[in-house]
Amino acid sequence: MNAVPVDFSAASLLAGSPSPLxxxxxxxxxxxxxxxxxxxxxxxxxxxxxxxxxxxxxxxxxxxxxxxxxxxxxxxxxxxxxxxxxxxxxxxxxxxxxxxxxxxxxxxxxxxxxxxxxxxxxxxxxxxxxxxxxxxxxxxxxxxxxxxVVQSEFAWSEDCPPAVPWRDTVIYELHVKGFTKLHPGVPERERGKFLGLAQPAVVNYLKQLGVTAVELLPVQAFVPEEFLAKRGLVNYWGYSSLAWFAPHPDYGVEDPVAEFRTMVKALHAAGIEVILDVVFNHTVEGNEKGPTLSLRGLDNAAYYKLDSTNLSRYVDRSGTGNTLSIGHGAARNLVIDCMKYWVEEMHVDGFRFDLAAVLGRDNAPFRTDAAFFKAVANEPSLRYVKLIAEPWDVGPEGYQLGRFPAGWSEWNDLYRDTVRGFWRGNPGILGNFAERFAGSSDLFRASGRRPTASINYIACHDGFTAYDATAYEQKHNEANLEDNRDGHNHNLSWNGGIEGSTDDPAVIEVRERQIRNLLATLLLSQGVPMLLAGDEFGRTQRGNNNAYCQDNEISWVDWSLAERRSWLTAFVRQLLTLRRYAAGLRRDTFLKGARQVDREHKDISWRHPLGHELNAGDWHDANARAIGVLIGHAFTDPYGTPNGHLLFLCNAGDQPCDFRLPAPTTGVVWQIVFDTSRWRANDLGDRLGAGQNCVVAPHSCVLLADGDAPSTIRSGFSLKT
Structure with a gap:
């Protein structure tokens, strides 16, 4: 950086130019x-x-x-x-x-x-x-x-965006500070910083796990809200933005801008994309009683939605006191210019938009053809980046899942709730489970969108981690100093019989089955899977389902768990390997339940434990807790011809379930790939033929492959290392 003269007494301004801002x-x-x-x-x-x-x-x-x-x-x-x-x-x-x-x-x-x-x-x-x-x-x-003032030069050399197709994308949501703060392979000075994510130990871990994109919680400069500061807390997640173009200074060692670029370059070299969680719906300036820090003092009426009946007050569709006036050209241009900057100058690969329904409102109800969506589509540099909506806000008709434009994907909270509900044994949801597993065509097909429009997840930064969904039935947010009133109560979790930590081996066993069930379902489903950082080894937040203000061990990833639960990480790694092998698990088009010419099975069929396809009565059986999914044409041979089948058997009940197996490909047998009730699925050498039964233990799932599947898949997963 150039030395800046201290004596500005002789400084004067010429006319300059109104652009760029x-x-x-x-x-x-x-x-x-x-x-x-x-x-x-x-x-x-x-x-x-x-x-x-x-x-x-x-x-x-x-x-x-x-x-x-x-x-x-x-x-x-x-x-x-x-x-x-x-x-x-x-x-x-x-x-x-x-x-x-x-x-x-x-x-x-x-x-x-x-x-x-x-x-x-x-x-x-x-x-x-x-x-x-x-x-x-x-x-x-x-x-x-x-x-x-920042100089744009950086030694990008041959940096190239990985440009991973949506169908092949696996997202890993992480917090820049929390992911590396306790990482033993990161130098102390770089822990919790952008440079920490650029460390080979971190990049290699992500690459070997099999994720293709990191989705970073907010990295745009933010400050804690005043009420948190008075309590001695911070806004750890970062959803209190102040400067949308600037990397958060606390994530830098010396130069946050250059260090962010260094991080992006290192991840790109490993084939990993960088997606930013951006907060373009509100700022930290809050409501009419809030501070004057930037937009409010420059052009309050242009940048914020004001109450038309009382212009001294703000429209609040974000739950934070104010709402960006995206219908105004100045506000919209600010957001578009910001996105272009992060893509063109910082080389990011996409954006996840917090409370994205705000961006589709203009000055009226939500519209798929809102001005902001049109503006994004018309920008050449934004045409091919990944766009992900959190498809709701707190305004009227705020829930807009499935209504975003073509080219956008959306966080699918119905997927999370349905899968959690199924595995905790909720009644009457077989049909919903099947719809979510198959890509949520009920949400996206009618508008001509694809299964990849659905971002599937079982846990994210907001709510229980995957492990906590198996260990807690109640939130435990006392550390937030709000008398445990904050955070939602609809957790759809099951603790196995004991709340929180326990030494009971029976409870530990059922929890380990449940987390494997959740992760297996996620990574075998159609759509784009998103993992929460640390879920692959059972990270816990001690039952806190709203840890937005916990910049401490509650939120930081505990890397000692990666050693203690290496069996779970290995399971996730092998599931992601299977997903890469099996093109039938990551389709660009929706499954139709149709039989291909000269093929023995449909592209997908739903199986009753007795062996037949589910009928209307089966779908509406409120007591049913088991379902089989036959995935036809899961693989392709070297010539591109579809072959091989997978059979996913799920038993969310508390009793063993005998599944009668459908006929595999002629002349071959079914082989167990994994069984979440066993430490090692392939050590018994299970081979099962047509008409035989496969016993699925309580709270467990089994995946089988037929003889046309690749041998590396049929050899089975090792669930314990």
């Missing part, structure tokens, strides 16, 4: 441009390198439509300059105007942030504990982040 190094100076449509004047404030001392304020000399701009020539205008804005204008919340030049404002397009953020009464545009109409004249600069 943000602070842009041109080679001979820095162009500053900021949207502030209602401002009467905007000042550029320059700071020392630490951001602690404000050195000079210079009014931006030009305004083009709604953009204020100016050009700072070298030697004053160079990469590394630290800056912020002050916007002068009317302070009248009743008209949606909240200009207050006493508040230092972070550039919405800031590429990097400097200094420390500290909650203080001066951060608020109004006087704390007073009506919001009373302006607060205290200077907020000492407590605010500042922006740093």
């Amino acid at each position: 943000g602070a842009t190094w041109t080679g001979d100076g820095v162009n500053f441009a900021v949207h502030a449509s209602g401002a009467a004047r905007v000042e550029l404030c320059l700071f020392d390198d630490s951001g602690e001392h404000e050195l000079v304020r210079i009014t931006l000399p030009e305004r083009t439509e709604n953009v204020w701009h100016g050009f700072l020539p070298a030697p004053h205008g160079v990469p590394g300059v630290v800056y912020g804005y002050r916007a002068h204008g009317p302070y009248d919340p009743s008209y949606g105007l909240r200009y207050n030049p006493n508040k230092l404002l972070l550039d919405p397009y800031a590429r990097a942030v400097v200094g420390k953020f500290q909650w203080n009464p001066s951060l608020f545009g109004h006087l704390p504990e007073q009506p919001t109409e009373q302006i607060n004249t205290a200077d907020s600069a000492p407590y605010m982040y500042k922006a740093r």
Whole structure:
């Protein structure tokens, strides 16, 4: 980074350009441009390198439509300059105007942030504990982040996006800090940082596990909400964004921007894509009683949805106090520009959008053809990135699963709830289980979308981990200091008879079966599977199902479990190997239950334990706890001809179940690939012919392959190492 002159007394601004927005190094100076449509004047404030001392304020000399701009020539205008804005204008919340030049404002397009953020009464545009109409004249600069001018150069060399097709994608959701904070293979200085994820020990683990993409919890610069800070807690997950272009400074060692790029480059070299969980539905500025940090002080009425009956108040469809006004061009352009930056300059491969229904609302109810979706589709650099929606918000008709545009995939919480419900023994859900296992065609087929539109998961950052879903029936969120009121109560979990940790071998055994059942179902289902980091070795959050504020061992991945439960990691690794072999498990089109010409079995059929295909009465049998899934044409031979079948037998009941086997391919027999009730599935050499019975133990599932399946699959899984 270039040395930045400390003496700005001789600095002056030329007219500059209204585009691009943000602070842009041109080679001979820095162009500053900021949207502030209602401002009467905007000042550029320059700071020392630490951001602690404000050195000079210079009014931006030009305004083009709604953009204020100016050009700072070298030697004053160079990469590394630290800056912020002050916007002068009317302070009248009743008209949606909240200009207050006493508040230092972070550039919405800031590429990097400097200094420390500290909650203080001066951060608020109004006087704390007073009506919001009373302006607060205290200077907020000492407590605010500042922006740093960033140079775009980086030695990407031959970095190439892996471009993994959706059908082959396996997503691994992780937290940058929590994943490496306790990792023994990461140097102490890099634990919990972007560079920690770039370490060979971490990258090799992910590659050997078999995942193809990491989905990172928010890495855009964020700050904890004030109520958490007062309790001595933080927003660990990061869903309290302040600067969408800037990597979170706490995840950097020295230069978060360069280190983020280093991480992406290392993961790409291993064939692993990087997907960002982005928060474009709200900011940490909160409701009308919140602080003035950036968007509120620059153009409150453009960037936020305001109550049309009372412009001093905010529409809240995020549950956090405010909602981005995506229907306004300034807000929409900010999001699109941000996405382009992360793709073009930071080389990310996709985005998962938090509370994405907000983005489809414009100024009306949710629409598949909303302006934001059209804008994304029209951007060449965004045309081929992965787009994943969390398909709901807290507004009216907020649940929109299955309604996002073509090209988008969606988190399918119905998959999670149905699979958990089935394995805990809920009655009357065989049909729902079959629909979710087969790719959720009821949600996506009618609009011409594919099974890959469904992101299947049994656990994510929000809620119980997979292990906790087998060990706790009640949430245990006391550490969040909300008297265990936070977090949802619909966990669809079963503890095996004892709540929490136990030494009872019978309970431990049933829990181990259940977690294998959940993971096996997930990785054999149609659609795109997503694993929560650590679920492959039974990570626990001690029953906390809302650990958003726990930056400690509750949330950090305990890598000692990887040693103690290596058998479970091996099971997941082998399931992912099977998924790569079996094209029939990762289809681009929905299963039809149709028999292919000259083929013995349908592409999929649902089997009763007595051997016949399920009929209408079977589907509606509320007492049924067992189902078989015959997957035809699961593999292909070297010439591309479909062959080989898989038979997945599931028994969620508390008694053994005898399944009569359908006829395998002529002249061959069924062989057990794995049985979740046994440590080692292939040590008994089980070979079963047509008409024979396969006994499936309680709370267990068995996978069989016929003789046309590859021998490496038929040889079975080792469930204990």
